[in-house]
Amino acid sequence: MVVAVLIAAIALVWREEEGTPSGVAGCTVPGSDVTVTTEQAANAATIAAVARSRGLPPRATVIALATAQQESRLRNLDYGDRDSLGLFQQRPSQGWGSEAQVQDPVYSAGKFFDGLVKVPGWETGRLTEVAQEVQRSGFPEAYQQWEPMATALTGALLATSPSALTCGAVPGVAPAPVAERTALVAEAARREAGAPTVETDGTVTIAGAGWPEATWAVTHAERFGLTEVTMDGWRWTPEVGWESTPSTFELPLQLQLS
Numbered sequence: 704m705v706v707a708v709l710i711a712a713i714a715l716v717w718r719e720e721e722g723t724p725s726g727v728a729g730c731t732v733p734g735s736d737v738t739v740t741t742e743q744a745a746n747a748a749t750i751a752a753v754a755r756s757r758g759l760p761p762r763a764t765v766i767a768l769a770t771a772q773q774e775s776r777l778r779n780l781d782y783g784d785r786d787s788l789g790l791f792q793q794r795p796s797q798g799w800g801s802e803a804q805v806q807d808p809v810y811s812a813g814k815f816f817d818g819l820v821k822v823p824g825w826e827t828g829r830l831t832e833v834a835q836e837v838q839r840s841g842f843p844e845a846y847q848q849w850e851p852m853a854t855a856l857t858g859a860l861l862a863t864s865p866s867a868l869t870c871g872a873v874p875g876v877a878p879a880p881v882a883e884r885t886a887l888v889a890e891a892a893r894r895e896a897g898a899p900t901v902e903t904d905g906t907v908t909i910a911g912a913g914w915p916e917a918t919w920a921v922t923h924a925e926r927f928g929l930t931e932v933t934m935d936g937w938r939w940t941p942e943v944g945w946e947s948t949p950s951t952f953e954l955p956l957q958l959q960l961s
Contacts, residue, residue: 730870730922735855741870743777744922746790746808751860752895752919753812761857762826767815768853770834773846779808791815791838809894863914865937865945870921879928881905881960888927888958895919896956905960912956920958931959 730744731737739747747768754764771777774792783792789806793799793814804810818837819825825833831847840846859868888907892899896916897909909916912934920932921939932939936952939945 728871728925730868732855732859733866733869737852737855737859739777739856741922741925744868744870745926746771746777746779747856748860748919748922749808749895750790750812751857751915753809754816755861755915756895757813757816759816759820760826761861763816763819764857764861765850765853766819766825766830766833767812768856769830769846769849770815770838772849772853773834773842774838774840779806781806860918861915862918865914865917865934865939867914868918868921869944870924871941871944884927884960888923888929888960891923891927892920892958907958907960909956909958917956920956927958928960929958930961931957933957933959 729738729740731739750767750771751764754767757763768777771790774787775783775790777790779790780792781788783789786794786796786802788795788802789811790808791805791811791814793805793811795802795805799805799814800810805814815837819833822828822833822836825836829847830850830853831844834840834846835843838846856868862868882905885901885905885907889899889901892907892909896919897912900908900910902908914934917932917934917937917939920929923929924932924939924941930940933948933951933954934956935954936947936949937945938948938951
């Protein structure tokens, strides 16, 4: 699948050497040169969440992230070569699903993993060759260049401690009413992070969630207008990032909206 390069004059210019558009709040992996936008980080976190829900090893996430980076730059595109759409540029005409389905990141990641696990030796095979077995791209070697980036990002998304992925969110980007956004957060958490409970004050709690789910929440903070993510002695805010807060020790993952 070949992604058509359609860049409108008003669009942000993609900086290939850095992997992120300029002038946008983003996420970095400390100790590496990996920098992505919050949109890309959220999509990557969703892909990683789908892999975790299926009990797949980290290698599956690495392959999926490298593939999505090549196909769409980890953006959920509503255009592409011929009828290719979404993160993985899957084609409805080729049996990947409906247009709406392949533009649903959870669905599209699931379809990619459906194909991945059918590839003999995918766990140890060369990344670009394994990805090509699933994607059937016109540029089969292109996936390989993204393996270092995908490996670093996977490590950050699956880390069992805070601050493995450092994100900043643009304040005031979620004008929808709090009640509406709370419902969206709860639904997204149900699909990607665990069973949510909406408390009387609107806080969304996800019992049994770990640090990968907390990182998932941080990557989605801009999308949902989260003002605070709290878990087990740590608190994240867009202004400060993660900081130790002993008063919240042993609290489950909690997401707060303004």
